[in-house]
Amino acid sequence: MQQKDNQLSLQQQLKTPLLIIGGFIALLWLIEGIDQFIFHGALDSLGVRPRTLSGLWGILWAPFLHGSFRHLLANTGPLLILGSIVMLSRRLRDFFFISFIIVLIGGLGAWLIGPRLSVHLGASGLIFGYFGFLLLSAYFERSCRAIAIALVVLMLYSGIIWGVLPQGGGISWQTHLFGFIGGWVAAYLLSQREETVPITVHDPL
Template identity: 50%
Template sequence: MAKPPVARTARNVTKSLKTQVSTLGTTMGAFWITFVVNGMLGGALNQFGIVPRTVSGLRGILFGPFLHGNLQHLVANTIPFLALGWMVMLRDARHFLPVTLFSMLGAGLFAWTLGAPGSVHIGASGVIFGYLGFLLLAGVYSRSVASILLSLVTAALWGGLVLGIAPGQAGISWQAHLGGFIGGILAARAFRKAR
């Protein structure tokens, strides 16, 4: 006997929620474990961050988001990563990984190209700004009511972060923020359709 539609829907929602919690939890676990290991090694892993205009610095596009300079840096990235990452999955869970990769690539290339010589760019904030760019523009590109509402909610709750793409405070990689934001916008354009 087939299950009624309400039961199927509840089961799908539960399964989707478990996937979201598992994905975000695993990623955050990787951030925190990397932070602890890096601390035990005296910050030796920071060499795997983005070092502008060096060949070895390109590996930071992949590794940089998992590295954080101190506990305050990690905590400051944890909440927006969880919130905005979850909102990306709410729109369409299938887009979480590609949007993350677009954001990492944009953040990494901008930091690598525009960063100060000899600087090292680490942290997940470029990815966070990618999620922000994706969520803000997804409604514009998809023109669906749900996506537009999600864009408006994102703007209301997190819109102030956009100021972080401008040069400002020393030690903050505005280059990664800007690149991630643009990567997120490109992802929104690429993934116009959501479930």
């Protein structure tokens, strides 16, 4: 009976993260389908356009937009896996906080240093942000769980770290770099917050 209860509890713990991440990815595919078949790619102009006032709005929209189905397909797997790991290892409100910090810093970085006439879009900033968060959490927290998660993430995705370096081919390395930095900042902020939580000690009577 207890084993069955444990299985149900585990299923419930997995259900919410997978529904949220899966729902987000489904939304990305829906938006890309609408963009390709109805707007013929015109929505891509809503991405981050560096050093333009209107381009700041792209910080909010860029993670939802992709240049093609191939672009979105390349992001789907890492986003599903890394996003799920972050959500399973954190409280739900912390997951949304982490995502917000990554999107904000990643978008601002692309807006500040991206080529002036370029447009930056895609969920890869979130991917690099989650990657950075999981790695740097091991450094800031130094717990067995955080270190184990970081090692697993490194085994799975260590190769993507080169994506933060300048490169051509229409790849927004600026978003990758600052998304990673956003994950770093989020890991630091959460570690500081947890350190300042007061511990209540009850004096036995």
